Amino acid sequence: MRKKAPRAVVLLSGGLDSTTVLAHAMAEGYSCNCLSFRYGQRQDIELQRAADLCRKMGVENHLILNLDLAAIGGSALTSEIPVPKDRRLSEIEEGIPVTYVPGRNIIFLAHALAWAEVLGAGDIFLGINAVDYSGYPDCRPEFLAAFARMANLGTRAGSEGNPFTLHAPLMRMSKAEIIELGTRLGVDYGATHSCYDPVGELACGRCDACRLRLKGFAEAGLTDPARYVQEER
Amino acid sequence: MRKKAPRAVVLLSGGLDSTTVLAHAMAEGYSCNCLSFRYGQRQDIELQRAADLCRKMGVENHLILNLDLAAIGGSALTSEIPVPKDRRLSEIEEGIPVTYVPGRNIIFLAHALAWAEVLGAGDIFLGINAVDYSGYPDCRPEFLAAFARMANLGTRAGSEGNPFTLHAPLMRMSKAEIIELGTRLGVDYGATHSCYDPVGELACGRCDACRLRLKGFAEAGLTDPARYVQEER
Numbered sequence: 001m002r003k004k005a006p007r008a009v010v011l012l013s014g015g016l017d018s019t020t021v022l023a024h025a026m027a028e029g030y031s032c033n034c035l036s037f038r039y040g041q042r043q044d045i046e047l048q049r050a051a052d053l054c055r056k057m058g059v060e061n062h063l064i065l066n067l068d069l070a071a072i073g074g075s076a077l078t079s080e081i082p083v084p085k086d087r088r089l090s091e092i093e094e095g096i097p098v099t100y101v102p103g104r105n106i107i108f109l110a111h112a113l114a115w116a117e118v119l120g121a122g123d124i125f126l127g128i129n130a131v132d133y134s135g136y137p138d139c140r141p142e143f144l145a146a147f148a149r150m151a152n153l154g155t156r157a158g159s160e161g162n163p164f165t166l167h168a169p170l171m172r173m174s175k176a177e178i179i180e181l182g183t184r185l186g187v188d189y190g191a192t193h194s195c196y197d198p199v200g201e202l203a204c205g206r207c208d209a210c211r212l213r214l215k216g217f218a219e220a221g222l223t224d225p226a227r228y229v230q231e232e233r
Numbered sequence: 234m235r236k237k238a239p240r241a242v243v244l245l246s247g248g249l250d251s252t253t254v255l256a257h258a259m260a261e262g263y264s265c266n267c268l269s270f271r272y273g274q275r276q277d278i279e280l281q282r283a284a285d286l287c288r289k290m291g292v293e294n295h296l297i298l299n300l301d302l303a304a305i306g307g308s309a310l311t312s313e314i315p316v317p318k319d320r321r322l323s324e325i326e327e328g329i330p331v332t333y334v335p336g337r338n339i340i341f342l343a344h345a346l347a348w349a350e351v352l353g354a355g356d357i358f359l360g361i362n363a364v365d366y367s368g369y370p371d372c373r374p375e376f377l378a379a380f381a382r383m384a385n386l387g388t389r390a391g392s393e394g395n396p397f398t399l400h401a402p403l404m405r406m407s408k409a410e411i412i413e414l415g416t417r418l419g420v421d422y423g424a425t426h427s428c429y430d431p432v433g434e435l436a437c438g439r440c441d442a443c444r445l446r447l448k449g450f451a452e453a454g455l456t457d458p459a460r461y462v463q464e465e466r
Contacts, residue, residue: 102346153370
């Protein structure tokens, strides 16, 4: 009899990084349960992309949870603070940007952990990266290790000897390397969404997320299949 | 000029423990920002009690956030699994009960942390207790220490040298000791709600929360001012 695939929870925003992580987890043989969040983000078109990707890629479950992050405040992604545009890559790579959402990855991971415990999944995958987003404290390997330790003390499964493992396969990869990996795994990047400040379904091409994405495709020697505003002009 | 009171975030369910913690934090001189959650709990009457207590006690802010814990499932508190009744105290004190909500304290603390970061509050208070609820993995001191470590690595404030401190003043206290503390601090326990399975505004008197509460009042030599179902019969 064939062994049942182990279950994993995958944090999926519908962006380039998390979609690559999903393809990686599926290639590793996991039965994937994808978790997305509606948290008052400007770019909520990404949730439609996440749902479409889940259908196309054949995941086990896709759950979209509502979060009240806008009530907590403090970020350009969930408020009227303008999203920065046309920043130099050197500016993007240093400091903590206004698009930092306080506690966001901690809140996302806390929900992933709760769902993993209910599903009996021991593995959690997420697309955080310490290269392009060095300024986000919740994208660093030492944060992730501390989260795993806390998770294994604070849950029934972890405290009863079934520890959770957190996987961040993109942690040390450049955007170009991520795109090369996803391309090998057959990811349809035209179906992903990265822009912080889209106009309808079109990416702005000027926010930090767009600039890092375009640089990554350029460095990988590939063309980004996503649709950008300027193409329509 | 008088120094401004330091800000704290207090997790407030409207129950006996968290209301005692709020009174303690106020007595310690903190300007308190109380955080409650609407998470599909059966006992959502506690949110009304929390709001009333915040008004009476003069807190700085009270924020009620919506959480989708019911969508995650796995607990008698957010599902159709029956709440256990009439258990012996020895049964309540061992093992993890069906009222355990996977990841609940982790999710609550993650939001408290995000809000604390936005408010510039360095202190977070919560009413967890390792004596009566020894079976809950997320009520243990070692869990709390691991959460604080993770929090200080995963947030802007923590990583920039303004660490968060988590306070669980009830951790080692019996229910009777908690009630004695709150009584000294002037807590109106008639305005608090503990029951997991209330009938309207009346506590059932038979779930684990009611049984621990009634035992605590008895051991403190006090009468519980809360209203219970049997009184109406």
